[in-house]
Amino acid sequence: MTGAPDSTTPQAASDSTEGTRAATLHVPVLLDEVLEALAPRPGGRYLDGTVGLGGHSAAIMERIGPDGELCCLDRDITALGLARQRLAQWGGRVHFFHTRYAAFEAALDQLGWDKVDGALIDIGVSSMQIDMADRGFSFHADGPLDMRMDRDGDEAPASNLVNRATVDVLKDIILRYGEDPMAGRIARAIVDARAAGPIETTAQLAAIVDRAYPAKWRATSRNHPATRTFQALRMAVNDELGQLERFLDRILDRLNPGGRLAVITFHSLEDRIVKHRLRDESQGCVCPRSVSRCECGHKARVDVLTRKPVTASEAELARNSRASSAKLRAAQRLAEGQAP
16 A cells, blocks of 8 residues: 555556546535535544545535544545545645555554544446546447556456456356346357457457347347446456455444444445445344344444435436436444444
């Protein structure tokens, strides 16, 4: 883990023009709903595990007053540099770390923070990443088949997976993360196509997937046939579900009593993980009904604040169509022995 890069970092500099434009146009999703869920209080300490372009963080800083502090993480060095510029007015009360949100504990330890009063993660690919063709997240503009959120990290680009994985591995990834019923056909089409030469660009891959779809399906599909395949590869490259699970494993231990957790997801698999984890952590005894006396010793640790996921209003959707798949879930940390 490292501190935030300055604007002269080579990778950040190469993306500065498009990145700055994206930052200017950035609209944080579910902003009012996030603030209601987190209820930031003056003087509190908060964690934004996916600072992105800093929209949610700026709103949090406006509410926690001159004594509040915020720890901001992001694995995308370009986004982190832009967030640093956006949040510069709050000076040393905002702390930046170039790291995955699942590694948040190391950042808190470095700051000397035992616990925080609230934590937010807004997971998935950002608008900036989608809109920058050279990042390889989207097939709408041709670019290298990359998809790494952290191009300075250990992850290999999507092209490695596409050109080296077996049919079975590709099928499993596309079926599991993309939930695409054509996963087998797509996997075989990829392997057949790469026999003639490596698949290196988003346009190449999108065309291969498009041809793998039956003509009738292509004609009636609401989205491009490659949508789910691109999503699946991105999630695999960046270990997105693993990151979420590891974060949820540890975050409640670092929340003060009364502290709040807010999680925004954009995929049904992610939302399901959050839903089930918060439900489990809100329950007391989880022994089978056949057991007359509790043997598990499980204690409720949170009060779930969102019985159903919070979604974007019609007004927000009119401003930002990308908010359509966003779902927010939140919970409040209970004190020891406190009932939900």
